[in-house]
Amino acid sequence: MWGCVCSAGLVRGVVRRCRGTAPVGRVARAARGSADCSGAVVVLFVPGERDRLTGEAPTVREAFEQAPVPLCACSGPEHRVVAVNAAYRAAAVRQELVGSTVDELYPEARFQEILAVFDRVYATGVAESKKAWRMQLTTDEGLQEFFFDFTVTPWFDTGRESAGFICSIDEVSEQVRERREAEERAAEAEARYARARSTLAALQQALLPADLPLLPGVDLDARYVLAEVDTAAGGDWYDAVVLSEGRVALVAGDVVGHGVKASAVMGQLRAVVQERLRAGCGPAEAMNALDRHARHVPGAEAATCCIAVLVPATGALTYAGAGHPAPLIIDADGTAEYLPATGQGPLATGATYTDHTGRLPPGATLLHYSDGIVERPGTTPESGRKDLARIASLAAQNLLMPRDSPTSTSRRVVEQTLEVLLRESGHSDDVTVLAAHRTAVPRELEVVLPADPSGARQVQAELGQWLLGLNCTEDDESQLQHAVVELVTNAAEHAYVHVTGVAGLTGPGREESAGGQARDVTVRGYLDTDGSVVIEVADRGRWQDVPHQDPFRGRGLAMARTFTDSLTVDRAESGTTVRLRKRLSHPVTLTASRPAAARPADLTVTEDLDVPGLLTVTGRLDAVSAERFTGDLTTHTRGGTRPLTVDLSGVTHLASAGVRVLHRTHDLLVRNDRTLTLYAPPGSVADNVLDLAGLPHTTRPPHRTG
Incomplete structure (x- = not known):
């Protein structure tokens, strides 16, 4: 018996395309096909061996129908549905599927790339x-919205054509939604953990010197x-x-342990040490x-502690230890030796502490450390101490990584x-290191300047180079330069007023005052x-307060x-003589060494061609450039209109001269x-000065096209 079923190749048989009228009794017309079966796909089941291998057609069809996995068979390049099983129909939105193309059934999927998969x-x-x-x-x-896993498998005719x-x-x-929800929960938990770590890190930073x-x-x-554990505090x-x-x-x-508790204890102990030392205790x-x-x-x-008091001028050293490793001394020639241990136990264990003495020679370095750097994983304390002395000595002599290495010993x-010792073994405990290198006392600064606006620029360059040698921060350098430039400008304007004209404004050079003294x-x-x-x-000179009708003068001393x-x-x-003091410090985490101070750029003023009325100012706005800047503002405001x-x-x-120009333009x-909108980023030079001068400004960037 011959049978015909559009099973889309699930049943092995002889597959061919009918090209004309099918032989009566030998081929069953496809359920959907016309009288001549043109283009219909049929599967012929030959009795005997084929049925024995694949099963009889009704059985195979029933197995296809009851398969638990949704199955759909499509024929031809238009992907016309020729067979679907019960599982597919149960999941499908539409029930009338056979005979339609995928594009007809799911037009909304036309641009979702699934048709491209079928085509390939x-x-x-x-x-x-x-x-x-x-x-x-x-x-x-x-x-x-739905999510699907699917596999598309080709089937072929007897000529191995698709x-x-x-x-x-x-x-x-x-499943996808559950997985995404789990991922979101995990991400939220990770974010909470990161916030907690950040809070702990902030606590640690607040308790340690910045x-x-x-x-x-x-x-x-x-x-x-x-x-290297799940803690951000120690x-x-x-x-x-x-x-x-x-x-x-x-x-x-x-302090023994990690986490918030150890940090809190550490903060208390550190405060006590500071207070006692400042009270005069040894x-x-x-x-x-x-x-x-x-x-x-x-x-x-x-808890352990070591206190060492150094007199930099002589190198004299007095120290006491409570169960803490004694400092390492690295001489200028690279010789490294540990100071003798005090032999006195940790805190709160009944020990009594005494002073010990030593000396830090010129060019030598003292290295305080905690046991985390010598008790690294895979090392013994003794071998760790030897490693520390050897590596620190090489670093002090600039023999480890000499290229682009810090100039500060x-x-x-x-x-x-830290890099060399921790990069391979890691560390299971907190690590602290504090280095003190005995250096020569830095040279003093002395500069004699002409009492005119050019002197202000000269002192900024000289002062910048001197402060760079002190290794101060850029913020400290900028603030000191601002202060000194204002003081020099004030001296130029007020010190020699008893001479004909205003001395600071009559021209450069060391001109003589009426008494024969140089105006400097x-x-x-x-x-x-x-x-x-x-x-x-x-x-x-002899200062005189020159009456100014300009309400924006006289701010230099206040700045x-x-x-x-x-x-x-x-x-x-x-x-x-005006004398100022400012405490200098440098952050514990340092960036790469700054290059030598470059000559400050002259003032440039450019107008944004795409945004009428927007000027960008760069460089120095001081007494020298203020006059030209006044002209620029007059031009671009069209005389204040x-x-x-x-x-x-x-x-x-x-400088205060630039502030005066901005004040005048604002009032005009x-x-x-009309309005004058001044933009200065938060914390910038202009932001700080404008705040002091009481000039309204914004920290929101101006809108630019493009």
Whole structure:
């Protein structure tokens, strides 16, 4: 018996395309085909061997119908559905499927690339599988989103020509949504964990010194590295406490454990050490006081600490230890030796502490450290101590990584020692290192300048180079330059007013005053033993307060006072001296060495051609450039009749002369019912000066096209 079923090749048989009228009794016409079966796909089942291998047609069809996996068979390049099983019909939105093309059944999928998959399988005869394929299909509830796993397998006619494909499909929308929800929950948990770590890290940073003092005769640097565990806080600490008589106390400590509790205990112990040292206690006396306090602090038992007081001028060293490793001394020739251990136990264990002495020679480096760097995984404490001495010595001599290495010996020792020792073995405990390199006392600054606007520019360059040698931060350098430039400008305008004309404005050069004295200004500076830079600006004239009708003059002294810690004015018959002080420090985490100070750029003013009324100002806006800047603003405001926006983000120096120009322009535009909008990024030079001057401005960038 011959049978015919459009099973899309699921049943093995002889497959061919009918090209005319089929033989009566030998071929059953396809259910959908016309009388001549043109283009219909039929499967012929030959009795005998074929039935024995594949099963009889009714059985095979029933197995196809009851298969648990949704199956759909399509024929021809138009992908016309010729067979679907019960599982597919149950999952399908539409029930009348056979005879329609995929494009007719699912027009909304036309641009969702699934037809491209069917085309490729039909054209190449190569199966393709997709996972979690997102599609949007129309249901009774409107357009809905689904996810499918599916495999598209080709089937062929007897001539091995592509006849169509079989698609097995499984909707996985629920699984995908559950997985995404789980991923979102995991991401949220990870974000909470990251926020918690960030909070702990902020706590740790608040409890440790954010910077170290810049002191004459000693260069300091430090690092703190957290343990490689799920914590962002620990009990290690370091400190550099500036004391009287040019001394500095170098402290390292370690509280047992990790986490918030250890950090809290550490903060208490560090505060006690600072207070006792500043009260005049020596290392042992401070340690005994710390011990008494630790006995009443839960979690402080068995904490360790080492306090070393250094006199940079002589190298004299006094230290006391409470169960903490003694410092390492690296001589200028690279010889590395540990100071003798104190032999006294940790805090709150009943020990009594005494002072020990040593010396730090010129060019030598003292290295405080915690045991995390010598007790690394896979190393013994003894081998770890040897490794530390060897690597730190090589770093001090600049033999480890000499190319582009830091010029500061203390920074080089800290950075390179940690990198080399921790990069292979890692570390299971917190690591703290504090280095003190004994250096020569930095030279003092002395510059004699003409009492005119050119002197202000000259002093900024000279002062910048001197401050660069002190290794101060860019913020400190900028603030000191602003302050000193204002003081020099003031001296030029007020010190020699008794001479005909205003001396500071009659031209450059060391012109003689009426008394035969040179009209000049002297700037002197030095780094004091308390870590403050002291700068004096002195003239030899007799100050007179020149009455100014300009309400925007007279702000220079106020600006200078804002940028410093203290400012005093000493007026005498021989001249006026203004003295300012500012504490210098550098952050513990340092960036690469800055290049030599470059000559400040001249002022440039450009108009945005795409945004009328928007000016961009870069460079120095000072007494020299203020007159030209006045002309630029007059031109671009058309004499005060046109509103203007000025972008000051590129201004590297904004002197009081520039502030006056901005004030005048602002008032001129207001009188004409126009506005002057000044933009200065938060924390920029212009932002700080405009705040002080009381000039309205915005920190929101101006709109630009493009």
